[in-house]
Amino acid sequence: MNQxxxxxxxxxxxxxxxxxRADLNNEDIFFRLxxxxxxxxxxxxxxxxxxxxxxxxxxxxxxxxxLVSNRTLVVRYFxxxxxxxxxxxxxxxxSRDSWExxxxxxxxxxxxxxxxxxxxx
Numbered sequence: 001m002n003q004x005x006x007x008x009x010x011x012x013x014x015x016x017x018x019x020x021r022a023d024l025n026n027e028d029i030f031f032r033l034x035x036x037x038x039x040x041x042x043x044x045x046x047x048x049x050x051x052x053x054x055x056x057x058x059x060x061x062x063x064x065x066x067l068v069s070n071r072t073l074v075v076r077y078f079x080x081x082x083x084x085x086x087x088x089x090x091x092x093x094x095s096r097d098s099w100e101x102x103x104x105x106x107x108x109x110x111x112x113x114x115x116x117x118x119x120x121x
Contacts, residue, residue, distance in 0.1 A: 003040040004102050006091045009084055010034045011052075021078050029078050030057035035110060037091055039099060046103070048110035052083070071111055 010016060011031045030053045038045030051072040058067040058074065068074070075083065094105040107115055 001095055001097055002042075002099065002102065004091045004095045004106070005038055005040045006084070006088045007036040007038055007045050009036075009087060016080055019078060019080065024078050026054040026056040026077060027060045028057065029054040029075065030061050033073075035087065035091075037106065039102075047113040048106060049113075050110045052078075054078075071109065 011033055014031055030051070033050050033052050035048040035050070036045045037048055049071075051068075053061070053068070053072055053074055054077065055074060058072075062068065073083075073086075090109055091106070094102055094109070096102045096105060103112055103114075106112060
């Protein structure tokens with residue numbers, strides 16, 4: 001089996017590594033994460049996306065009825081080391097015999113940059 005590896009985690013508009021839990025209000029933990037995932041020992045990677053939110057942020061930023069539809073990680077509070085550890089576990093659990101099969105499983109959790117891509121013939 002080919003082992004998937006989480007190569008990096010970033011957010012679209014915020015520096016995750018500069019955030020400190022004590023400085024954050026739970027209502028503000030609502031951002032899109034950009035995950036770079038590849039195969040161990042192989043060159044190349046793809047981008048996967050998910051939203052990180054707390055219940056308080058979902059109430060603040062969600063709709064009147066539907067708070068979240070899919071591919072959102074809901075956490076009690078922001079803790080980068082715990083977040084990365086959980087993401088690494090998810091990514092490892094999605095490892096399959098091929099990159100394509102692994103990506104299909106990853107899309108249960110994350111949006112994939114090529115998910116709806118159709119090669120023109």
